[in-house]
Amino acid sequence: MSNKYIITLYTLPALLLLLVLIYVPIALSGYYGLMDWTGIGQMQFIGLENYANLMKDEKFWASAGHSFLLGIFSVLSLLLYLAVSLVLVSKIKGSDFFRKIYLIPMLLSSVAIAQLWLKIFDPSNGMLNKLLEMFGVENTPVWLADPNTALYAIFVPIVWQYAGFYILIYYAALKNVPEEIIEAARIDGATPLQIALKIKLPMISAVFKVTIMLSLVGSLKYFDLIYVMTGGGPNGASEVMASYMYKEAFELNNFGYASAVGFGLLVICLGMTWLTSRLTKSNDDVQY
Amino acid sequence: MSELATDRRTTPNLSAGEGSKKSYWSKLGYGFLYLILSAFAVIQIYPLIWLVFFSLKSNQEVFGMSPFSLPQDPQWGNYVKVWTQGNIGVYFFNSVWMTVLSVFLTVILASFVTFAITRMHWKLSGLVLGLFMVGYMIPLHSTLIPLFNFYNTIGLIDNPLSIILSQTTFNLPLTIMILLGFYKAFPREIEEAAVMDGCSVHRIFFQITLPMTIPVLSTTAIINMIYNWNEFVFVNTFISSDQWKTLTIGINNFVGQYLTDWGAIGATLVISIVPILLTFLFLSNKIVEGMAAGSVKG
Amino acid sequence: MKKKAFSAVASLALVGGLVLGGCSSSSGTSEDSSGSGGDxxxxxxxxxxxxxxxxxxxxxxxxxxxxxxxxxxxxxxxxxxxxxxxxxxxxxxxxxxxxxxxxxxxxxxxxxxxxxxxxxxxxxxxxxxxxxxxxxxxxxxxxxxxxxxxxxxxxxLNIAPVYYNKEIFKKYNLEVPKTYDEFLKVVKTLKDNDVTPITVGNKDRWTGSMWYMYLADRIGGPETLNNAINRTGSFEDPALEKAADELKKLVDMDAFVKGYNGFSNDEAKGYFMNEQAAMYMMGTWELPNYTTSPDVAQDFKDKVGYFKFPAYEGGKGNIDSFVGGPGVGxxxxxxxxxxxxxxxxxxxxxxxxxxxxxxxxxxxxxxxxDTANTELAQMYIDILNDLGNASNITLYADVQMSARVADVHLNQIQALYGGEISPKEFVKAQEEALAAEKK
Structure with missing residues (x-):
């Protein structure tokens, strides 16, 4: 199939929206990055100064490190979600019921999730420490209040929040694997585990690669729960790139610099995506 | 070939004639599996129950007692307050139609693009795909002020179109990438056969590809629906009059300068989760049904 | 064109509705405004x-x-x-x-x-x-x-007194502290009896800053901190370091609720409202909760009193000096x-x-x-009197400072509470930030 008219017709509307509403703004944002601008009133051209400052900004690199760590945890958690999906898609009783239940948390807005987890992490009244106390732990941690634990504590709700999202995608992808192939394998005497690993997994490798990228990039630019639950604190211990950018722009009146941070975030995302696509390229494009 | 989904009676998710002669060990294994599945289920359903309790508590209870306690004196007044103060009816209606429209636009536009990229050969397809992928990496807050200026210039501030366009566009990259994974795995034989039969591209897209991809369409529709329904930043920034605000803004009606009414926030959250919960359950069935319809059993 | 006219009418009608307030459906005003909206x-x-x-x-x-x-x-x-x-x-x-x-x-x-x-x-x-x-x-x-x-x-206009739970104080035979030493004794007694002495939601940071500001005021007098901020003085003033040192001592004796650095003000307030903590310092915008608010039990309101931050022996500040200031304008x-x-x-x-x-x-x-002609709860009258007799009101430090320096100040506050830095480092970091901005 090759038809210029149809290709244009099919891609142009989406492409136009993308260019006008995402690319033009980000280009403008890159331009603001060349300015000394509080976001209020006049701006002044300062060339690459913001970008140069970004390169040696320890706080930015610390927050980039936190974002990167979140990315690693998120990608690793995909394996768990994949395993759950494999179980759900096998013909066990009640899988339909379990699947629906498992996806419910993803319906909740960040406001609700943040409130729930703040209550769970509450050092005195919270569930987590009550549980620990039941097991006789003394000096229970203060979780979000301690710079040593805050970052890891807040990863838990973030990673959990997306469980439903990925289980949903994997489930749909696994359901997509034609019955005939599985049936044929079963007749040949393959065990359910073999079917899962040797047939189903390769069949959804394209989807899996997409989710790796989604979760990595999604983590690198993650913002919501960090902003609501810790505000990047205590004292920057849970700051990530997006919350750092937000703070510079909306709280510290440093719009020019914040734009540069946003650009830095984009470049890091690009680099990481390129890297992962190289790493996962080995057995590309399993088709049938 | 199947014109449209007709045969959806197959129920592939029930254990049919499988467990005939299970050994003792495998029964134990299954028991263990169910134990884990159930434990996980409790963890996942708990937030919803918690939220309902939360919505029935007073501020004092919200912050004092254990989060697991039942509301001592259920504050049904929270719901009354939510319904009578503020324009929740208007917000609700706006959330519904803006979400529906945005989801529809995103899914259909993304399908067009994905179809063109995976099913047709053209030089720039890689570039277009790349543009969308990079689009996914752009942090939303970087674009906010330029976007505001843009809408302001063309007179779309305080106009629902600005919300629908923004939500549609910002979800396109994600949706296209998910679709892409599925399209790559879909068998092309049917479409190729259709080409042989002389079907037009439009016919193939609308009558073969779209119905075949119902499971992934439902998946992306669910994801888009949740994102748009809970979307906050665009509405807050681009909308100023009450008449176009949505439920997420309604929640903030209860966040005050010095005092926040958490019970009312809980009640708003519960009210706002009902429609997406129902839609989700409906669409979620489509994933399975769609499979049966799409499979090439003949 | 038609559509525009329609939306103009609709929005005007809506504003009319808002102005009427509540959900009253009488439409006198809204008809008025939509009729003559143009001019x-x-x-x-x-x-x-x-x-x-x-x-x-x-x-x-x-x-x-x-x-x-x-x-x-x-x-x-x-x-x-x-x-x-x-x-x-x-x-x-x-x-x-x-x-x-x-x-x-x-x-x-x-x-x-x-x-x-x-x-x-x-x-x-x-x-x-x-x-x-x-x-x-x-x-x-x-x-x-x-x-x-x-x-x-x-x-x-708000000032920040220390609210306390009278019942808890009575239970342990505690008097309202007039001096900082008495205050420390109160804290110690409460701590010995396993009661959380003070709740503070220091995730919000300005909350913890108020405690520091009072110590700075009582030890160094109101000018010291102000001068440090407006650059006629230095943040490395011994009084400001001593204030940080006193705060650190409070932290070390577990005066604050467990997990304070992770709590928002709202969460921390919950401990006071549920009588799990004895003291809570906050602006007078909290007064409705202890007087008029229908959402709080009268039983609890009756238990709440307030006191002025105690005087520090040998310090330059006096007890009638407050942290506070105008809020929004x-x-x-x-x-x-x-x-x-x-x-x-x-x-x-x-x-x-x-x-x-x-x-x-x-x-x-x-x-x-004009308090004479208005009916007010006693606590309001007392506060208004204190306000009238105030020797000084020091504007919240983070409001005085530019956004960037304020961020440094607030982060240092959190770090000081968290025991991550010494009082010396605390004042040094802020002096550097203030000096850097002056340039």
């Missing part, structure tokens, strides 16, 4: 009192608007209401696009400064001339002044096309607000309150 002067106003969370303030503002429109039939005031954080965010976006509303809410000093420098706010001295200036409590307008021009009219946009009408309305608004805010919303206005 009215429209004044756009943004404020941060949504009906759901600040019904009293919301109602007062709406009433004032309604009355004003009655007196000025050619003016149509349209409001947009956002919650606190969203308000701040939107104001930034609007000012970046030079699209500020004609009238809006601002905060004092450090927050306001960039807007003034960016020429976004109109000077309001002409509004103040002719008697209005004298109606303000001395010192409140100053927080909204730059180069002796006033850019905001304050609506609130009103600004008029410099770019407004209806500046005269807006200024006229802002003058009306601030006066009417002053008459009603304390009795109806429990908000102490920045204009003088």
């Amino acid at each position: 009215k002067t429209v004044v756009k106003m943004m404020h941060l009192w949504p009906e759901g969370s600040a019904k009293a303030q919301y109602t007062i503002v709406n009433d004032i608007i309604k009355n004003y429109e009655k007196e000025h039939p050619d003016v149509d005031i349209q409001t947009e209401i956002l919650a606190n954080e969203q308000y701040k965010e939107k104001i930034k976006v609007l000012s970046a696009s030079n699209e500020l509303p004609d009238l809006g809410i601002t905060w004092a000093a450090g927050y306001m400064q960039p807007f003034v420098e960016g020429n976004m706010f109109a000077p309001l001295d002409d509004v103040l001339d002719g008697g209005l200036k004298e109606q303000f409590v001395p010192g409140t307008l100053e927080a909204f002044q730059t180069d002796s021009k006033t850019y905001g009219l304050p609506l609130e 009103l600004f008029v946009s410099e770019a407004s096309k209806v500046k005269d009408e807006t200024k006229d309305f802002v003058s009306y608004l601030v006066q009417e607000w002053g008459k009603r805010s304390v009795t109806e919303a429990g908000v102490i206005p920045a204009t003088k309150v």
Whole structure:
């Protein structure tokens, strides 16, 4: 199939929206990055100064490190979600019921999730420490209040929040694997585990690669729960790139610099995506 | 070939004639599996129950007692307050139609693009795909002020179109990438056969590809629906009059300068989760049904 | 064209509905305004009192608007209401696009400064001339002044006392502490009896800053901190380091609720409201919770008292000096096309607000309150008296400072509470930030 008219017709509307509403703004944002601008009133051209400052900004690199760590945890958690999906898609009783239940948390807005987890992490009244106390732990941690634990504590709700999202995608992808192939394998005497690993997994490798990228990039630019639950604190211990950018722009009146941070975030995302696509390229494009 | 989904009676998710002669060990294994599945289920359903309790508590209870306690004196007044103060009816209606429209636009536009990229050969397809992928990496807050200026210039501030366009566009990259994974795995034989039969591209897209991809369409529709329904930043920034605000803004009606009414926030959250919960359950069935319809059993 | 006309009518009808307040469906005003919408002067106003969370303030503002429109039939005031954080965010976006509303809410000093420098706010001295200036409590307008021009009219005035639970104090035979030593004894007794002495939500950071500011005030006198911030002095002043040292001692004796650095103010407040903590320092905006609020049990309200932060032996500050200051104020946009009408309305608004805010919303206005003719809860009368007798009110440090230095200050506060830094490092970091900005 090759038809210029149809290709244009099919891609142009989406492409136009993308260019006008995402690319033009980000280009403008890159331009603001060349300015000394509080976001209020006049701006002044300062060339690459913001970008140069970004390169040696320890706080930015610390927050980039936190974002990167979140990315690693998120990608690793995909394996768990994949395993759950494999179980759900096998013909066990009640899988339909379990699947629906498992996806419910993803319906909740960040406001609700943040409130729930703040209550769970509450050092005195919270569930987590009550549980620990039941097991006789003394000096229970203060979780979000301690710079040593805050970052890891807040990863838990973030990673959990997306469980439903990925289980949903994997489930749909696994359901997509034609019955005939599985049936044929079963007749040949393959065990359910073999079917899962040797047939189903390769069949959804394209989807899996997409989710790796989604979760990595999604983590690198993650913002919501960090902003609501810790505000990047205590004292920057849970700051990530997006919350750092937000703070510079909306709280510290440093719009020019914040734009540069946003650009830095984009470049890091690009680099990481390129890297992962190289790493996962080995057995590309399993088709049938 | 199947014109449209007709045969959806197959129920592939029930254990049919499988467990005939299970050994003792495998029964134990299954028991263990169910134990884990159930434990996980409790963890996942708990937030919803918690939220309902939360919505029935007073501020004092919200912050004092254990989060697991039942509301001592259920504050049904929270719901009354939510319904009578503020324009929740208007917000609700706006959330519904803006979400529906945005989801529809995103899914259909993304399908067009994905179809063109995976099913047709053209030089720039890689570039277009790349543009969308990079689009996914752009942090939303970087674009906010330029976007505001843009809408302001063309007179779309305080106009629902600005919300629908923004939500549609910002979800396109994600949706296209998910679709892409599925399209790559879909068998092309049917479409190729259709080409042989002389079907037009439009016919193939609308009558073969779209119905075949119902499971992934439902998946992306669910994801888009949740994102748009809970979307906050665009509405807050681009909308100023009450008449176009949505439920997420309604929640903030209860966040005050010095005092926040958490019970009312809980009640708003519960009210706002009902429609997406129902839609989700409906669409979620489509994933399975769609499979049966799409499979090439003949 | 048709569509535009329709939406104009619809929005006017909506504003009319808002102005009427509540959900009353009587449509007298809305018909009026939609009928003659074309030739009215429209004044756009943004404020941060949504009906759901600040019904009293919301109602007062709406009433004032309604009355004003009655007196000025050619003016149509349209409001947009956002919650606190969203308000701040939107104001930034609007000012970046030079699209500020004609009238809006601002905060004092450090927050306001960039807007003034960016020429976004109109000077309001002409509004103040002719008697209005004298109606303000001395010192409140100053927080909204730059180069002796006033850019905001304050609506609130708050001080921060220490609230305490009388029942808990009684149970352990504790008296209200007059001196810091007595205060430490109170803390120790409570701690020995496994009661959380103080709750503070230091995730918000300004909360913890108030405790430090009081110590700095009591030890070094009010000037020391102010001078450090306005650069006539240094933050490495021994008094400021000693204050940090005292705070560290409080932290070390577990005076604060467990997990304070992870709590928002709201969460921390819960410990006080549920009688799990004995003391809580907060601005007087909390008073409704202990007096008039229908959502709090009378039983609890009766248990709450307050005391002034105790005096420090050998310190330069006295017990009648407070941390506090004007909260929000009103600004008029410099770019407004209806500046005269807006200024006229802002003058009306601030006066009417002053008459009603304390009795109806429990908000102490920045204009003088006539306590003789109003019925107020005893705690309000006491606070207003203390306010009248105050020797000094030190504006919240983070409000005095520019946003960037304030961020350093607040982070240092959190680190000091968290035991991550020594008092010496604490003052040094802030001195450096202040000095760097001065350059």
